[in-house]
Structures are given as C-alpha cells and as structure tokens.
Amino acid sequence: MSGKYEAVIGLEVHVELNTKSKIFCSCPTEFGKEPNTQVCPVCLGLPGVLPVLNEEAVRKAVQAALALNCEITSYAKFDRKNYFYPDLPKAYQISQYDLPLARNGWIELSGGKRIGIRRVHLEEDAGKLVHQGDITSAAFSFADYNRCGVPLIEIVSEPDIRDPEEARDYLTRLKGILQHIGVSDCRMEEGSLRVDANVSVRPVGSREFGTRTELKNIGSFRAVYRGLSYEIERQSKLLDRGEPVIQETRHWDEQNGVTRSLRGKEEAQDYRYFPEPDLVPLQLDPDWVEEIRRTLPELPEARKARFVREYGLPEYDADVLVSSPPIANFYEECVRLFGEPKTVSNWVMGELFRLLNDSGMEPEELKLRPSELVSLLKMTREGVVSGKIAKDVFEQMFRTGEDPESIVKKHNLVQISDKSALEPLVLQVIAENPKVVDDYKSGKKQAFAFLVGQVMKATKGRANPAVVNELLHKRLD
Amino acid sequence: MILELWQLTVHELSQLLLRKEVSATELLESVWGRIEEVEDQVKSYITLDPEGARAAAAESQRLLESGRPRSALEGIPCGLKDVLSTKGLRTTCGSKILSNYVPPYDATAVQALKEAGTVILGKTNMDEFAMGSSCENSGFFPTHNPWDLTRVPGGSSGGSASAVAAGEAMFTLGSDTGGSVRQPASLCGVVGMKPTYGAVSRYGLIAFASSLDQIGPLTRDVTDCAMVLDFIVKHDPMDSTSVEIKRGSYLEALRPADEAVKGLKIGVPKEYMGKGLEPGVEAQVKKALELLQELGAEVEECSLPHSSYALDAYYVIAPAEASSNLARYDGVRYGYRSKQYDDLIDMYRKTRAEGFGPEVKRRIMLGTYALSAGYYDAYYLKAQKVRTLIREDFDKVFAKFDVIAGPTSPTVAFKLGEKVDDPLAMYLSDIFTIPVNLAGLPGISVPCGFSEGLPVGLQFIGKAFDESTLLRVAYATEQACSLGNMAVLCARALAKGTKEGARG
Incomplete structure (x- = not known):
C-alpha cells in the first residue's frame, strides 16, 4: 500500500x-x-x-x-x-x-x-x-x-x-x-x-x-x-x-x-x-x-499473568507461550518435572519453535512428550551431554520420536570429562599449533578459544569444555 | 342383519378379538376381501402391503391365542396416509418426486401403532404433499367418494377418509394442516380429529407446513377416535414441538350423552354460519345443535371477528414453510431425478419441474415470493400478526365457552373436476377448518346428518389440549343424531353407485 x-x-x-x-x-x-x-x-x-x-x-x-x-x-x-x-x-x-x-x-x-x-x-x-x-x-x-x-x-x-x-x-x-x-x-x-x-x-x-x-x-x-x-x-x-x-x-x-x-x-x-x-x-x-461463566477455564490473559508471577518469566516469553494451549501445557508440564522455568522457556521458544517452524507443523500436532525433553535437560544438567550436543539430540528426538538416552547411546554422544582421555588430545593440539600457542603466550587471549575449539572438533563436540579449559590452562600458563 | 367384520367398529372388533370369537387373520381377510371388491372404484390406496399385513395379522393372532395381546388394538387393520414414513414401505407423499422413495425409519405415530399390534394394510392416497381439498392433486390418480363415485372424498387425507367409509380399513391416520383430516372426514361421513398442535409427534410426518401440521385419526365413530388417540398422543423427544401433557385415557373420558353435555357452553361463531354455506349443510348443523340443546347444552352465538383473514394468512404462512420444506426434493440423494440435464442447476430445474404437480409448484412459488427480501415484512410478518389476532379471537371466546361448534365444510362432497381449475374456490372448502390450525387448537368433525344423500360433518373446536371435552361432545352428537351404521349405509350407496357406473 x-x-x-x-x-x-x-x-x-x-x-x-x-x-x-x-x-x-x-x-x-x-x-x-x-x-x-x-x-x-x-x-x-x-x-x-x-x-x-x-x-x-x-x-x-x-x-x-x-x-x-x-x-x-x-x-x-x-x-x-x-x-x-x-x-x-x-x-x-x-x-x-x-x-x-x-x-x-x-x-x-x-x-x-x-x-x-x-x-x-x-x-x-x-x-x-x-x-x-x-x-x-x-x-x-x-x-x-x-x-x-x-x-x-x-x-x-x-x-x-x-x-x-x-x-x-x-x-x-x-x-x-x-x-x-x-x-x-x-x-x-x-x-x-x-x-x-x-x-x-x-x-x-x-x-x-x-x-x-x-x-x-x-x-x-x-x-x-x-x-x-x-x-x-x-x-x-x-x-x-x-x-x-x-x-x-x-x-x-x-x-x-x-x-x-x-x-x-x-x-x-x-x-x-x-x-x-x-x-x-x-x-x-x-x-x-452464570454457572458457565463461573466455571470457565483459565483464559490466555490470566494464564500469561500467572506465568509471569509464578515462573518469573518476562512478559514477552509468557505471551508467546500462552498463545498456543498445547505449547503452554507442554511448557508447564516440563517445569513441573524439571524446575528452572527460564531454562525450559528458552528451549521451548528457541529450539522447539524453530523445529516446528521448519517442519511446518502446528503445535497441536506435536508428538514429543514433556518427559522426553526433561530427560534431555537432566542429561545436560548432569553433564552427560554438552549443551551443543543436546540441541542435535533434541532435533533427532523431534524428527524420529526416539528418546534421548537411546540417541545419545546409539551415536556415542556422551560428553567426555575424563582428564586422562582428553590430556593426549590437548597435548596434540598444542603440538600442532605452535604459532597460536605463541600468540596466546604473547598476550592474545582469543588464541585460547581457538585451541579449545580444536579439541572440541577432535572429539566431535563431545569434550566437556570446562575440562578442556582446565587442561589447556595447566599446560600453557 | 348379519354384519361383515369390516362393517364393525374398532371397539367392537377389539372385544371380539380379545374374547377370541374372531381371529386377526379372519378379520384381515374380511377387510382384504372388501378392498378387492371396491378398490377399483374408490381408489383409496397408493400402495397396498398384502404380505406385510398378513405377517402382522399372523403375529397378532399368535399373541391373541397365547393371551398376550400388545394392546386393545391388537390385530386391527388400519391404513396410513402416504405422508407418514413407514420403514421399508414406499412412502410417496402423493408425489411423483417421491415415487420410488422407501424410508429407512418409521414415523413415531406409526411406530406407536406397530407396537400396539395393529395390522398396516397400506398407504392411502392424498393430494400431493397434502396440498389440496379433493385428493385430485394426487400425483397418481384421484380417489372417489364411496357415497357417490362421481364426487371427491375431500382432501388432502382423501384416501384415509374414503378407506374408512368404504370399509377398506378399520381406521386410518391422516394429517391436518388446514383441515386435511376434518374436511374429508366430513365429506365421507366418518369421524376425523386434528389434535392440539404438539399433542402427536410430527417425527416422520413428511412436512408440508411445520407450524400447522398435525397427525390425526379417521374412524367410524367417536369411541374409535378416542381409542386410537390414546395410542398416538404422547410426548416424543424426537420432536421439539411435542408437548408433555398430563392426561388420562381419552376412551375412559367418554360419558353418556346427557351427562356429557349438561351445562356445556357451546359457542357458534356467526362468521361460520353465513355466506357461502350450503342451505342443506346449515340445516343439518342447526338440527344437531338443537339436539344438543335438548340434552342440556347451552348453545349461543359468538364471534371470531378475524375469521375472514384466516385464509389469507394461511396462504402466506403455509406456502412459505412449504417452499422451504420441499426444497430438499432436488434429485440429489433420493426420489425422482430427471433423465436429461446439462449441469447441476439444470438437473434441479428439470427434476422439480417434472416431479412436482401444478398445485405444489403454485404454493412453492407463493411461499418463495412471500419470504423474499423486500416482501417478507409485507407478507410473512403480516400474516404472523394476523395469526396472533386469530389466536386471540379464540382465547376470548374460550373465556366464555367450553367448545365452539359449526360446520366442518361449507358444502357436501362436490363433483370431481368441479373446482380443479379454480384454486380459490377449492381453498374456500377449508374456510372453517383453517383458523383452528392457525391457533394450534384441537378440532373434530363428526357426522351429523345428510344433505342430498351426502354426509354432513359438524365441527367442534376445543381449548388447547382439551381433547377430552371435544370427544365427549362429539360422542353426545353421535348418540343424539343416531344416523345408524355408517359403514352399512355407505356400502349400500357404493353398491348402488357401482351398479349405476356399470350401467352408464
């Protein structure tokens, strides 16, 4: 116009x-x-x-x-x-x-x-x-x-x-x-x-x-x-x-x-x-x-206010979540099982919405169960999988309907936190990148991130970044 | 004189059957013999169901013999107007457009009669979609009045009336939208009642005008009418306009003549006794009212001032509803479909042009016009207002009177062909019955005498759901007029007519 x-x-x-x-x-x-x-x-x-x-x-x-x-x-x-x-x-x-x-x-x-x-x-x-x-x-x-x-x-x-x-x-x-x-x-x-x-x-x-x-x-x-x-x-x-x-x-x-x-x-x-x-x-x-009016289920506006109040969510998150009852129900069930309302909200509004959008699926067609997402979130919390891997696992869960445990097991995605397993890789990365190591030692802090990335790459993302950090610092500082 | 079984009444036969003096199969064969004897001349039936009837009679007989009859109507042969849906039995509504239609369900009233153990003989002739007052608008053939084969039986339930009069059924059901039970009852010398709107379920009654239609019985006498009514007046959850009423047995409400009418206040509307009324009919009606007066009734003139507008209001409301009710006959799912057509619209046009007769088309046109944008207020809405005024007329009279009495029809049976080309003259035939439908009240026609050798009917109109009073006063009239066994009289007239017909 x-x-x-x-x-x-x-x-x-x-x-x-x-x-x-x-x-x-x-x-x-x-x-x-x-x-x-x-x-x-x-x-x-x-x-x-x-x-x-x-x-x-x-x-x-x-x-x-x-x-x-x-x-x-x-x-x-x-x-x-x-x-x-x-x-x-x-x-x-x-x-x-x-x-x-x-x-x-x-x-x-x-x-x-x-x-x-x-x-x-x-x-x-x-x-x-x-x-x-x-x-x-x-x-x-x-x-x-x-x-x-x-x-x-x-x-x-x-x-x-x-x-x-x-x-x-x-x-x-x-x-x-x-x-x-x-x-x-x-x-x-x-x-x-x-x-x-x-x-x-x-x-x-x-x-x-x-x-x-x-x-x-x-x-x-x-x-x-x-x-x-x-x-x-x-x-x-x-x-x-x-x-x-x-x-x-x-x-x-x-x-x-x-x-x-x-x-x-x-x-x-x-x-x-x-x-x-x-x-x-x-x-x-x-x-x-009047009886019908009195017994009317909670309407979206009221539910939104409750999400803000009970879960401490930002208005925006609450509004998006209640716009679709299947999503709002999914969200509440996850929070009940897992806690951490903001973490759950980030997953739902980020990963879940992206996948729904990509697949052209309506929220009511969602087959994924809250308990399955919660299993994945627990594995992340306990360090079994890394945050990055978790997103890949979630995508597979969404597409295939498989549960996260079997996906992680089948594709060998468990996070590596064992120092003795990571140590040789850390040493190898240091040996293969003398220039970057020099840069880091001469004060270029961002060179460190590159070295972490190399270790992650070598493990296909499975290395526990915190452990890799620790090992690199020990060798370089 | 030894009477044939078909010349008896339902209440007489019921006794004989229950006492096992007569078998249901014997009774059926008697009626069937009568049908075979006179049906060619009278033509009461569109469809006969000999196999179904014989099976039903055999079952009735089995139950009667084992002492377990389903009701007092066990084994009684009856006919049904072809407007009533019968499961597995062709139901045409008198129209070519439904000539091949077999309903998958029974009307509630039909179901009630089946459960009572009656034997259904077949489906009686009628004016197409119940639109007419002579049975000449049937899509198949006209029915003849058994009292005089050159005359009409009335309509639209003409076949139902002629069958009862000629002995081709012990009783029948008809439907009454503007007089379609009472007028043919009057012209054929039988008893016909239109109950209060809402008293009998309309479920399965093929709709003509939904706010006016009501099923009613046609019988040899008032006792039979009360008996049949006891089975069909019932609340039905399948009909939202069906009314739950507390009532006793209609049959048990009948009283000896003097007791029934003593002190009864009968109003005779001056509008029903004037212009257009045949002198012979007027004389018989007056004579009957005098007899009631002698029995202790108080007969007085009253007024229904809006009566003259009833016909006009009716011919807006009934066609309006009909135009909508009959729209479903479009050739898509059942019934007749034109053989040759170009597209959907053409199929609709040809199917309906070929399937409906002229009177039905006339009323569909009238009704469609009355409901059209720009005309609705002037016609439909105005007619509804008139309807309210007519209802109020009755309310006022009933504040003072117990029943209203007058002629059922302004004339005795008229000649076949006499009014077919003059719809307005035909419409006038229902001038005394139509206001009753508009007001939703019960009305009954009972034979009260003869004019030119043809039966004359007296109509009583009652308060809503006061069928008992109507039946009592009609019963008293029947006793007072003592016309004799109408089946025998009619058979005599028919035999004479048949002979003359054969000679001519």
Whole structure:
C-alpha cells in the first residue's frame, strides 16, 4: 500500500465445536471416518425428520461467547437459511439470523487494541463435496455427509482490523482462547476453523467504507496474511487508476499467490431467512449462563499473568507461550518435572519453535512428550551431554520420536570429562599449533578459544569444555 | 342383519378379538376381501402391503391365542396416509418426486401403532404433499367418494377418509394442516380429529407446513377416535414441538350423552354460519345443535371477528414453510431425478419441474415470493400478526365457552373436476377448518346428518389440549343424531353407485 490508503478488514470465523454428537441428532462428530458412515435420517434431511437441539453444543457456544466478552442474548432463536447445494441435504441450513446467541464482544490484540466482535451464533455444518477433477470441469462429484450437522459457531468481527498483521494477531488470539476453554481443536487443515475475510480500502482519513470484497478459500493464518496483503494492494491499484472495486467473492489461490473472482458476476443471494418452526426459541436461564461463566477455564490473559508471577518469566516469553494451549501445557508440564522455568522457556521458544517452524507443523500436532525433553535437560544438567550436543539430540528426538538416552547411546554422544582421555588430545593440539600457542603466550587471549575449539572438533563436540579449559590452562600458563 | 367384520367398529372388533370369537387373520381377510371388491372404484390406496399385513395379522393372532395381546388394538387393520414414513414401505407423499422413495425409519405415530399390534394394510392416497381439498392433486390418480363415485372424498387425507367409509380399513391416520383430516372426514361421513398442535409427534410426518401440521385419526365413530388417540398422543423427544401433557385415557373420558353435555357452553361463531354455506349443510348443523340443546347444552352465538383473514394468512404462512420444506426434493440423494440435464442447476430445474404437480409448484412459488427480501415484512410478518389476532379471537371466546361448534365444510362432497381449475374456490372448502390450525387448537368433525344423500360433518373446536371435552361432545352428537351404521349405509350407496357406473 502506498500510504495513501487504509484497509478496513472484518473477519468471519467458523469454528466446529468439539461435541461428541452432532447439533440436531445423536450421530458422532469424529473427523476422518469413511464417507457417509456418521449419518442418520435426521442429518441426512430425509423426509419427515425433525431437529432436536444438543444442549452440549449450546453450552460450548455460550462458553466461547463468554470467553470472547460477549453479552448472551436472553431470547435467541433459530432460523432457516435457504439455498440449494448438494452438500446441504435439507436445502436449508439451520442458523441464527436476527437474534443470535451472543453479541458485542471483543478480543484484545498484543498492543492493547481491541477488536470488536459483532455476534456469535450457533448453526449446523454442511457436508463435503469431493469433485472428480477441478470444480469447474468435474464430470461428477461425490457427497460426504459425515460433517453435516456438526455444530458450528460463527464469530463475526467488527470491521476494526486495519492491516493483515492485525488480522493474523486477532486469529491467533481467537484460536488460543477457544483452545484454552476447550470448545474446539481449531484445526484449519481439518476444517474445524475456517476464515472468510471482508476487506476494503479507503483514503487515509476517510470515514466512509470503500467497496469490499470477500475472500474465501483461505487455508492458513499465513494465507490470511498473504491474501489480505494481495487484495489490499490490488484494490489500492484500482483506486489509483480511478477504477471501481467490484463487490464480489474472491478465491485465494495459494499456489499462485493471487485472488480470483469466483463468479463472473455477484449473484444477489437471497437466503429467505425465516424462523425455524421445528425448534422452539432458545431462552437461556441466566443462572445457567452464570454457572458457565463461573466455571470457565483459565483464559490466555490470566494464564500469561500467572506465568509471569509464578515462573518469573518476562512478559514477552509468557505471551508467546500462552498463545498456543498445547505449547503452554507442554511448557508447564516440563517445569513441573524439571524446575528452572527460564531454562525450559528458552528451549521451548528457541529450539522447539524453530523445529516446528521448519517442519511446518502446528503445535497441536506435536508428538514429543514433556518427559522426553526433561530427560534431555537432566542429561545436560548432569553433564552427560554438552549443551551443543543436546540441541542435535533434541532435533533427532523431534524428527524420529526416539528418546534421548537411546540417541545419545546409539551415536556415542556422551560428553567426555575424563582428564586422562582428553590430556593426549590437548597435548596434540598444542603440538600442532605452535604459532597460536605463541600468540596466546604473547598476550592474545582469543588464541585460547581457538585451541579449545580444536579439541572440541577432535572429539566431535563431545569434550566437556570446562575440562578442556582446565587442561589447556595447566599446560600453557 | 348379519354384519361383515369390516362393517364393525374398532371397539367392537377389539372385544371380539380379545374374547377370541374372531381371529386377526379372519378379520384381515374380511377387510382384504372388501378392498378387492371396491378398490377399483374408490381408489383409496397408493400402495397396498398384502404380505406385510398378513405377517402382522399372523403375529397378532399368535399373541391373541397365547393371551398376550400388545394392546386393545391388537390385530386391527388400519391404513396410513402416504405422508407418514413407514420403514421399508414406499412412502410417496402423493408425489411423483417421491415415487420410488422407501424410508429407512418409521414415523413415531406409526411406530406407536406397530407396537400396539395393529395390522398396516397400506398407504392411502392424498393430494400431493397434502396440498389440496379433493385428493385430485394426487400425483397418481384421484380417489372417489364411496357415497357417490362421481364426487371427491375431500382432501388432502382423501384416501384415509374414503378407506374408512368404504370399509377398506378399520381406521386410518391422516394429517391436518388446514383441515386435511376434518374436511374429508366430513365429506365421507366418518369421524376425523386434528389434535392440539404438539399433542402427536410430527417425527416422520413428511412436512408440508411445520407450524400447522398435525397427525390425526379417521374412524367410524367417536369411541374409535378416542381409542386410537390414546395410542398416538404422547410426548416424543424426537420432536421439539411435542408437548408433555398430563392426561388420562381419552376412551375412559367418554360419558353418556346427557351427562356429557349438561351445562356445556357451546359457542357458534356467526362468521361460520353465513355466506357461502350450503342451505342443506346449515340445516343439518342447526338440527344437531338443537339436539344438543335438548340434552342440556347451552348453545349461543359468538364471534371470531378475524375469521375472514384466516385464509389469507394461511396462504402466506403455509406456502412459505412449504417452499422451504420441499426444497430438499432436488434429485440429489433420493426420489425422482430427471433423465436429461446439462449441469447441476439444470438437473434441479428439470427434476422439480417434472416431479412436482401444478398445485405444489403454485404454493412453492407463493411461499418463495412471500419470504423474499423486500416482501417478507409485507407478507410473512403480516400474516404472523394476523395469526396472533386469530389466536386471540379464540382465547376470548374460550373465556366464555367450553367448545365452539359449526360446520366442518361449507358444502357436501362436490363433483370431481368441479373446482380443479379454480384454486380459490377449492381453498374456500377449508374456510372453517383453517383458523383452528392457525391457533394450534384441537378440532373434530363428526357426522351429523345428510344433505342430498351426502354426509354432513359438524365441527367442534376445543381449548388447547382439551381433547377430552371435544370427544365427549362429539360422542353426545353421535348418540343424539343416531344416523345408524355408517359403514352399512355407505356400502349400500357404493353398491348402488357401482351398479349405476356399470350401467352408464
């Protein structure tokens, strides 16, 4: 963006609630089962069936709404959203229109800015189509209704987000909150968290909104960032050229890094919402809501404060660690087993994050157990392996899932602290580097480090540096 | 006169079966013989299930013989309107679009009847998706009124009414969205009840208009109606609109005529006795009310001032809900699919164009329009407001009266073809029954006399969940009017009609 324009972004996030059964029937919600094995007449929308609301779905939706600082609507209702599509067996989705479950919440970003949440509503998920080939040219498609009727909450933000970085921050925090309270696993790759973004640009200082486009097919938080950046750039260029932005839905093409118009022309969709006559209005007992509020699990902000207080961590470390509940849980378990909160934090934020990043793995996919990292940390503390070797061992643990003891044993990585074993090497290094020895003796202190390094090299890093230091000093001083 | 088994009532047959004077298989063969005799003329059934029925009757007989009947309905042959889902038995809803649809589950009401030990004969004809008042909108063929084969049986539960009248079933279940049980009951001279909304589970009832639909029995007399109702009025966790009510047995609530109506306050809405009412119907209704008065009832005029708006409100709300309920028939998963199409949208269009009949299409169009952006407030929302006013009309009357009485239908059975090209005239056939659905109240139609040799029905409307009072007053009416054995009378008329038909 040239600086002339400012972006206005609103996000619509769909999150699958991790209830055992679906929202209107008792079918299981498990992901990844054989197609059409988690279905019954109700979720298949066969003639004559009726929905019955799953109380657990309401409870989890209320938990989420409360954690997002929303007001719970005392009289909510369900509505039918009518449209034809083969993944929607009733040809309407039971959703909430004018009286959603919750309203007026917010999420606080890193810098303290609050992003408003307009509404949180409860609805049912649709099935999934598997196209034979490309969507535009597929000769036929398979329909899998396993996902049909899985409870969803839709979280609609206010258009308070001003750049892609804020969008990413908002989503990271939202995901952290929902994972912390345990209402969803929020796996974007499995579709349990899905993001649509509305974005427009306007001249800096303008109060009016520009024409917005809606971005779909966003597969990751990184794609949200990239897609929004592309779209803001595209719209800004259009405005620069004096061309209008067309209100439309655009598909994010991850491979080519561009957005594409999904339909030739935006069809004015009329969903013909009307109150769902098969369900009674949702009147939540205020005492029940209060009970949920009281028993809400610890939220990220509170956990962060506790990390600072209990573990003496810097604010920054605490913030990073709590941003992902699997990481925060991993960290706390390590500290419980090992102590030394700052050492553990350095390992998690340094080595673990680097490896996760390199492998493109999500924290929730982490297979490494806290006890395994702790074994390695203990071996380091006890001098069994050097700090440098420990990092290599950790990388192997991460990649292969082997425990540190067997890695160290297999690759003969135990630290050498035995003076009688190191002495000959020290003597050899001194003999082979007379010039460096002279330098050191004439006062060049840094020459000493070179000699230590040579010994380390000769032992492939296994020599205990403290012992090598001691032996060198004895011979040279 | 020796009566055939099919000419008896459920409560009479129940006694005979329990006392082992008649076997369930004998009874089935009697009814089956009657079906074979008259079905070609009457055409009550879309699907008959001889094998299923014979197996069920054999099982009933085994249990009766071993002294372990499941209920008083053990071995009673019955028919089900083809709007009710029956596991393994084709359920078409009177539509070509479901002509090959076999449900994998039973409706709750069907399950209740199966558990009670009834013998299901088959699925009765109806107006497509229960939209119509003459059974002429069936996607397959029209049903004929057994009292006069040139006339309609009423609708939409026309086949359910004609089957009971002609002796092709001991009782049937129908569904009533705007009068679809009561109006055909009236036109065929049988008893038909629409219970309070929420009394009978709608689970498995193929939806027409969800906020109005209710399953109800069609029977030979009021005692049978009470008996069947006792089995189907039950809270069902599968239906969120089903209501948990404390109630005693409806059958045991019946009282001798004078005891039942003594001091009972009956309101007769002046709006139901005016314009458009056939003089013959009016006379029979008035005569019946006089008989009730003689038995000690207090009959007085009352007013339901918003009645004239009921039809308009109904023809917004019912089609609106229908447009959504019927959207699932898209050719994707089950039912009819067009043979030739270019793409998905074309498949939807052709499947629905070929699969639905004109009345269904008309209502889908009406409903879609009423729910569209920009029209919603003017139509749907306004209609809901009218609905509230109509409900309030009833509340006011019920503050003063115990029941409301009037004609079920403004006319006796009309000629086949007479109103098919005039939907508005057809819609007027339900003018007295529709307000009851809009208010969610119970209503019953009971035969009270004849006009031009055709049966006339008297409708009683009750307070919500006060089915017992309705049954008592209907029972008293039945006793007071003493029309005789309607099955015998109807059989006589049918035999005459068949002979004339053969001559003509």
